[in-house]
Amino acid sequence: MTLLVVNVLLALAWGGVTGSFTLLNLLFGFMLGAAALYLIRKEIGSLGYLSRMRRIVSLTILFLVELVKSSWTVAKTVLAPTIDIKPGMFVYPLKVDKDAEITMLANLITLTPGTLTVDVSQDRRFLYIHALDCSDPDQLRHDIATGFERKIMEAFR
Template sequence: MRQYIAYALVLGIIWCFVSGKISILNFMFGSFLGVLTMLSLKKLYRLEEDTSCGNCMRRIPKLATFLTILMIEITKASVLIAKIILGPKLDIRPGIIAVPIRASKDASITAIANTISLTPGTLTIDVSDDMKTLYVHSIDVSDPVALKASIRDKLERYVLEAFE
């Protein structure tokens, strides 16, 4: 219960800065919206589990690393896609591959799927029923083993560190 109160207070402060009006009434409204948001998402994020302040503070550098790696991968993929588009010959082999994942939490699986979809040239299509495999469409699957390794080593690894 204490973590709900702490999160509601933080979300109230964030609401004040986002809305551009810092007042007690606006803070209370933001906190109320935060409580409603947490209640609607509590099954997905399980706020009761592992929510100590120290754990949250330890995740900040890992989240920063994840976001940095994500920006680097998006930039590299954008350059690759630009080279494909601007090249004189369209030499691609689009296809769908099955990528086994190690994530166990719903939030981690969602983060991995969204990270793949944010990277230009790839799109997460589906998740298997047992939540152990992602089906990914790629603009070029000429080397599916390297593509799977890239997703597991560059994207999934940092998602697991940040979210699990």
């Protein structure tokens, strides 16, 4: 997020050069600064914070979609006349290795109805997850790997 700070400083510098610190002028300076940082993104070795923000928004949208889908599935399961589920625990091997990424993945799994992150292994290589329906743990692992974990790695690496 240091590029965001640089962009704010560029906007303030624009305000100083033009002699006007109105909101509209500072916003214009911010947009000019963002354009300048975009043009030199390869030289400074960063894709830019706007690209990262798009990825974070994509992760947020994925979470909201999964939240709605899993809420619907849990509601159908609970309201069905006969409950045909196999609750259980499974181990998920982590690809993410930073504490913040592990915490985010564990929280996203827990916030999604029907799953609960129970523990993280001491070496931080595995998550222990309880699922309301654990009849196909390989599919659950695949869904996590191609969903939340992939989006987290895209957004924060």
